[in-house]
Amino acid sequence: MPDSLQITAASPDPALLDLPWHVPLEDWPQDVLAALPRGISRHVVRFVKLSGRVIAVKEIGETVAYREYELLRALSRLDVPSVEPVGVINGRRSPDGERLEAVLITKHLQFSLPYRALFSTALQPHTTGRLIDALAVLLVRLHLTGFYWGDVSLSNTLFRRDAETFAAYLVDAETGDLHERLSDGQRAYDLEVARVNIIGELMDLEAGELLEEDVDTIAIGGRLVERYQELWDALTESESFDTGERWRVAARIEHLNELGFDVGELDITTDVDGTTVSIRPKVVDAGHHSRRLMRLTGLDVEENQARRLLNDLDAYRAHADRQGEDEEFAAHDWLTTVFEPAVRAVPRELRGKLEPAQMFHEMLDHRWFVSREQGRDVPMAEAVRSYVDTVLQHRPDEKAVLGVDTAVIPRISDL
Amino acid sequence: MATVTYDKASRIYPGTERPAVDALDLEIADGEFLVLVGPSGCGKSTSLRMLAGLEDVNSGRILIGDRDVTDVQPKDRDIAMVFQNYALYPHMSVADNMGFALKIAGTPKADIRKRVEEAAKILDLTEYLDRKPKALSGGQRQRVAMGRAIVRQPQVFLMDEPLSNLDAKLRVQTRTQIASLQRRLGVTTVYVTHDQTEALTMGDRIAVLKDGVLQQVGTPRDMYDTPANVFVAGFIGSPAMNIGSFQVSEGAAQLGQTRIPLERDVIAAIKPEDKGHITIGFRPEALDVVTQANEGAIPIKVVLVEELGSDAFVYGELAGAGAAAKDIHSGAGDAQIIVRVDPRQVPMKGDTIWVAVRPGERHVFSSASGARITV
Numbered sequence: 044m045p046d047s048l049q050i051t052a053a054s055p056d057p058a059l060l061d062l063p064w065h066v067p068l069e070d071w072p073q074d075v076l077a078a079l080p081r082g083i084s085r086h087v088v089r090f091v092k093l094s095g096r097v098i099a100v101k102e103i104g105e106t107v108a109y110r111e112y113e114l115l116r117a118l119s120r121l122d123v124p125s126v127e128p129v130g131v132i133n134g135r136r137s138p139d140g141e142r143l144e145a146v147l148i149t150k151h152l153q154f155s156l157p158y159r160a161l162f163s164t165a166l167q168p169h170t171t172g173r174l175i176d177a178l179a180v181l182l183v184r185l186h187l188t189g190f191y192w193g194d195v196s197l198s199n200t201l202f203r204r205d206a207e208t209f210a211a212y213l214v215d216a217e218t219g220d221l222h223e224r225l226s227d228g229q230r231a232y233d234l235e236v237a238r239v240n241i242i243g244e245l246m247d248l249e250a251g252e253l254l255e256e257d258v259d260t261i262a263i264g265g266r267l268v269e270r271y272q273e274l275w276d277a278l279t280e281s282e283s284f285d286t287g288e289r290w291r292v293a294a295r296i297e298h299l300n301e302l303g304f305d306v307g308e309l310d311i312t313t314d315v316d317g318t319t320v321s322i323r324p325k326v327v328d329a330g331h332h333s334r335r336l337m338r339l340t341g342l343d344v345e346e347n348q349a350r351r352l353l354n355d356l357d358a359y360r361a362h363a364d365r366q367g368e369d370e371e372f373a374a375h376d377w378l379t380t381v382f383e384p385a386v387r388a389v390p391r392e393l394r395g396k397l398e399p400a401q402m403f404h405e406m407l408d409h410r411w412f413v414s415r416e417q418g419r420d421v422p423m424a425e426a427v428r429s430y431v432d433t434v435l436q437h438r439p440d441e442k443a444v445l446g447v448d449t450a451v452i453p454r455i456s457d458l
Numbered sequence: 459m460a461t462v463t464y465d466k467a468s469r470i471y472p473g474t475e476r477p478a479v480d481a482l483d484l485e486i487a488d489g490e491f492l493v494l495v496g497p498s499g500c501g502k503s504t505s506l507r508m509l510a511g512l513e514d515v516n517s518g519r520i521l522i523g524d525r526d527v528t529d530v531q532p533k534d535r536d537i538a539m540v541f542q543n544y545a546l547y548p549h550m551s552v553a554d555n556m557g558f559a560l561k562i563a564g565t566p567k568a569d570i571r572k573r574v575e576e577a578a579k580i581l582d583l584t585e586y587l588d589r590k591p592k593a594l595s596g597g598q599r600q601r602v603a604m605g606r607a608i609v610r611q612p613q614v615f616l617m618d619e620p621l622s623n624l625d626a627k628l629r630v631q632t633r634t635q636i637a638s639l640q641r642r643l644g645v646t647t648v649y650v651t652h653d654q655t656e657a658l659t660m661g662d663r664i665a666v667l668k669d670g671v672l673q674q675v676g677t678p679r680d681m682y683d684t685p686a687n688v689f690v691a692g693f694i695g696s697p698a699m700n701i702g703s704f705q706v707s708e709g710a711a712q713l714g715q716t717r718i719p720l721e722r723d724v725i726a727a728i729k730p731e732d733k734g735h736i737t738i739g740f741r742p743e744a745l746d747v748v749t750q751a752n753e754g755a756i757p758i759k760v761v762l763v764e765e766l767g768s769d770a771f772v773y774g775e776l777a778g779a780g781a782a783a784k785d786i787h788s789g790a791g792d793a794q795i796i797v798r799v800d801p802r803q804v805p806m807k808g809d810t811i812w813v814a815v816r817p818g819e820r821h822v823f824s825s826a827s828g829a830r831i832t833v
Contacts, residue, residue: 106622191512198545223472228511232532243547243558251549261562 051112052130052148058094059148064135067143068102077151078445090151090445097151097443098129105133105145107217112147114216121188122328124181125213126152126201152212153442154398155201158244160444162253171254171263173208175241179270180303181211182237183278184329191229193218195237197244204401204441205345234271238264277302281323286313292322299324303346305331339374340382344400351404352382381423388427393435395442406430460523460613460646462486462509467518467528469504478504480670481518486663489644491637493661495651496693501670502650503618509648510616511535522613538612540620546591546599553578553587556605570609577608580642608643615640615647621656633660654694658682666690684821688828691739691821692789697771697796701739702786703825711736713786714779718754718815724822727831735825739789742771742796744819747803748812755812758795760805770801777810 048064063071068087077090077097087102103111108131115128126149135143161170178200185192192199192213199215222229242264248254278299284291296306307326313319328334332349336342336356344352359377360366385406386399397405410426421429464484470477479501486492494502507513509520511532519528527535546555554561556577557570565573578584581601591599607615620636621629637660640647651657657664658678665675666689674686685691691699704711704718706728711718718738728736748755757777764771773794776783787793797813805811822831 104622196545226512226514228514228532232510232512235533239559239562240545242562246554246558246561247547247549250547250551250554253549264562 047134049133050130051109051133053116055130056094059130059132062091062093062100064132064146065137065143067137068100068146077443090443097445099126099149099151101147101149102144103147103217108133108145108147111216111219114219114221115149117221118188118190118213118216121190122330123184123188123190123213124210125216126150149214151443151445152201152203152214154401155203155212156441156444157201158197159248159253161202162248171245171258172266174202174211175263175267176270177202177205177209177211178237178241179267179274180329181213182233182267182271183274185213186225186230186233186275187278187327189222189224191220191222191225192216192233193220193236194240195233196240203345204397206347206351206401206404208347210345210347230275234268238268241267274302278304278324278327281310281321283319283321286318286320289320292320295322295324299327300331303331304329305334339371340378342378342382342400344398348398348400348404351407352400355381355403355407385423385427388424389431389435393431395440396435396438397441402435405434409434461488461521462492462614462646462648463519463521464505464509465519465521467505467508467520468516469501469508469513470516477516477670479508479667482672484665484672484675486646486648489646491640491647491649491660491662493649493651493657493664494667495654495657495664496667496673498652499669500667502652502667504670505667506616506618506648506650509614510537510539536613537616538607538610538614539616539618540604540607546602548591551588551590552583552594552602555591555602556609559606559610573609573611574605577605580608580639581605604639613646615645617647617649619650619652621651629656636660655696658694664694666693668693684830685739686830688737688739688789688823691823691830695741695789697742698789699739699741699821700786700795701737701789702776704736704738704785706734706736711738714757714776714782716754716756716776716779718756718820720822721833723833724831727824729824729826731826732824733826736831737823737825737828739821739823740815740819742798744816745797745813746816747797747799748814750812752812752814755814756795758797758811758813760807760809760811761794763804763807765801765804767801770799770804772797772799772805772811774811 050059052059062075068089071089071091075091077092089100091098091100112128112131115125118125119127129148129150131145131147133145135145137143158174161174174197178195178197181200182192182195194215194217199213201212201214202209203212242260245254245258245260245263249258249260254260282291282295292309292311296309299306304327306324307328308324310323310325312321330346332353333344333346336344336349336353339356340352342352356374356377359381360370360373363373365373382403385403389402396402406423406427409430410421410423413426413429414421463486464482466481466483467479468477468481469479482505494505496502504513508515511527511530515528519526521527522535522537547558550558553571553574557574560570560573574587575584578587581604583598583601583605586594586598591602594602617636621632633656649660658681661678663675663677664681666673666681668689674681674690681690681694685694688701692701702713704713706712706720706725709720709725711720720736724736728734750757758772758774759777760772760774762773764773773796775794776786784793786795788796797811799805822833823829824831
């Protein structure tokens, strides 16, 4: 057992050393905390200010801490939406020599929202469904990379706004495992755990009168299973057709693009006499639109935000009559003359309310809305001013929503 | 409640040659607490996950009761993975926290209440059923989470290293609670751990695995008194058994100056492939401090003395054996002999003491196969 503090981190921030590691997390002084202790977790978790950012610190057994750290690192490398690990701190002792539990540190995901925060603010009617859809996409992506979660739930997930929808991120990998390939049993178990947990979490909101009255919690849990199954089949099923129907290869790829996936590799086999072809996607990567937008503009945004921005870029090209020229040139001009001026027009103090891409998406919505109201084409600059004054001002700050009011659930060690 | 049967069940991961679990044959009785134990990579967790339906079974079968579940979906196997998930819902009553999975499954309300009440009685939670989790102490909240698994009345409980997250002190407390709860409920339980002490203290029976192969299954007493091979001998027991490789000549096992007479049956059991050698094991607590004159006395040079109050352990090495000293070592892998001595008469560091194995407490194994030679 080491007697000195051990820090394992890919790129350690020296400021980490200034935090009171000799104090149990539960008793950390308020001045280092970024938010009051909250959140439904079986471990003690605190959000802490560090070098102008926020980190999440979780007290957890040493072996489990290292394991989760490595798993989160592996998930980041695989490009799966998950929180980014900062490091593990081990060998903590109180001033009188008592051993303290190791901690796992992760970066707080900016502009992410815990599901309870979404339910405690004014809720749009379809939010629940959209959260479930986002979670289904995340679960399929995790399963495609061979990650078995073990404890899928809304509380182990964070949500970021993604245009009209949400993008889901994995927060807790404690029970997870990375495999070469998942068995059907592992996928089925994960899905069943997810269904039961989600229904439980929604029943809890119902009991707390945070859910609209006529919501069928069991049906929503079922929706996850359906969405997951649909997406999994679309991404992995093999499809056979006549040799004469080769257009179906292109159609399949297009369909997957529509769903937001790129096909990295496609298995194509023909039968012996060459009359039927069967295809099965072998490697699919999520983020079709966000990758395209990244390539064109360098903007790193969520998938549906990218769709929206790409649509606006297309409209810009059509409007400027530049469809014949290289897409990259037009994209660069759109970025510098449309996107950036719009986002920069937002006063600095309001920029913490939403991510730039999400703001731009809402500005486009707003312009459409005021144009229709006024019966004329409202220019972007004017629409942005109106958006800031009438919409953005009144939005809550979402850059760092850190937990919501729920009981801290004790670890098994509190027995 | 039900029995669990592994019938030559194997799991081979794609791209690997050696099975992660190799033709496992194991029968677990109704209501039994069976512990799967072994070093990392031995196949214990894979075996548990095969039973849970999380790992494919490549050959053989798995049965719960008389039902072949080899190809049954995890959720239809009527098992509960305990401790996997135990977040409590703050707005729901304790009763609802325990029973919500039954509500999802469409169980009639009256049945849910009945089962929840039964579980609450076992868990000492009856008077809290209509309160919120917030009103409970830490230990009570934990029991609510246990109650969730209990009300489902599964045929089998599965636990995969549930205590690995705890520090040593809490691990001891919690393992006693789990063991006593299991006995009260009488539900067949399969428990995985890498910790042999946990296995010895919790299990009705223990199954030791190594490299995907079942080494031995038996009661804690069986495993301790009659280990089936050198691996089990070295793995079970703390501190570990001392194990030495001896040369056999003139009816005795020899190493350095030590000469231990062997029974005729033992000598008869030595095969050509053993090349005139035999492996002898003796536990630290199976040794008496004797004088040099004793037949079979083993000289040990004291390197370290560990005094624990009730016990004292000498860590030493075989004296006067030269290079052969490394042929005798602790089953834990270190090149040392461990002797439990009278805590009121401890030798000094640097002393040489002579010890003899108490009659009947010697274990002999084939040098070639490692299998126990029954005397």
